[in-house]
Structure formats: structure tokens, C-alpha cells
Amino acid sequence: MKFIRNKKGVTLVEIIVSIAILGIILTSITTLFSSTFTGVFSAGKKSKAIHKAQMEMEQYIATSIQTSNIKVKNISTSNYKIVFSGNPPIKISMRGKEIQYHNENNDVSLTLFVPDN
Template sequence: MKDNLNEKGLTLIEVIISLAIISIVVISFLTMFTSGFDTVFSMGRRTEATRIAQQFLDEHYAAEPLDINNLPNVPSISPYMVQRDRQNGPDGLNQITITVLYRNGSRSVTLTGLVP
């Protein structure tokens, strides 16, 4: 019998190496997509915290007159916590600082404004 040296096909080692390379590529893409989704959701929470802080600061601008002695730390919309702070600012204005904590207090957004 004649040995046929031009056999077409893949050996077991070639298949295993191909699977390893494909696995590495797939795992790297999954890691990238997972990280991307986490970033998107984190920025969504940050945007929501900024909106809440802006809403509280707008309430201070709209108040006529602002009771500057009654600015407690106000726990509010879960999972966000709102803290308010007042200091005397320039030209008889009050400096209002609104801090919104999120991600169990590990992240925060702070807005500061001057209110008459």
C-alpha cells in the first residue's frame, strides 16, 4: 500500500491550539464588554446623583426666603443620601453645598451655589 502524505485535515494538537486561541480572544472580549457595561451603569448612577443634587440646589434658589438655620443632613431617595451644608459667603450670600452619596456612600457628587 502506498502511504498518502498529502492527507487533508487537522491533528488533535492543532485543534487544541485553535480552541485555546479562540478561548483567549473570547475571554478578552467578554472582559471588555463587562467592563463597558459596568462603566455605563456607573455613569448612569452618577448622572442621577447629579440630577438630584441640582434639584435640591434649585429648591434653595427658589425658596423665598431661605431658612438658613434649617439645613439638616437629609436622607432621601434610596439608594442616594443627600447632605446639605451652609456657610456664609461673600456679599451677604449664603454658600450652599449639596452632596449626594451613592454606591453605599463610596461615591459622591457635590454641587455648590451662592444663594441670597
């Protein structure tokens, strides 16, 4: 009977299995980072578009200079309901303008009501 001595080393099968496991882990981490970066860049573009929309709407309110992205609708009377917690709703009728902003790519759509003085 032949005794097997304690030999130190790694077999080829162990190396292949460890490389496969490492590949699976690296693939999942790369996918995670990729989707995270895509989300960050998308949020940045959306934030820039919202900022531009706010600037154009504020410029219109201050100077009444209308751009192609802004549509103004005059509202003679509008009923708005304001609700405070614990109290019955308050109805308010007022005149003003409804200002709508839509950018070229339809990424941003803002609506604002400006009451008349």
C-alpha cells in the same frame, strides 16, 4: 522508500491550539464588555445623583426649604477674581450664601454661591 500522500484533515494538536487561541480571544473580549458595562452603569448612577443634587439645590434657591443634604453658610463679604483673556483680573466683593450639597453616599458634592439681591 515510502511516499506520503497528500492527506486532507486536521490533527488533534491543531484543534487544541485553535481552541486555546479562541479561548484567549473570547476571554479578553468578555473582559472588555464587562468593564464597559460596569462603566456605563456607574456613569448612569452618578448622573442620577448629580440630577438629584441639582434639583434639591434649585428647590432650596426657589423656596428656601432646606433638606438634610444641604448646608447653607452665610457669607458677609467674599472676594472673587474674574479673569478675561487678555485683560487684567477684576476683583469683586459681594455678599451672599454659599450652598453646599453632599448626598448620603458621598458620590456627589456641589458648591454654589448665590449673591444677595
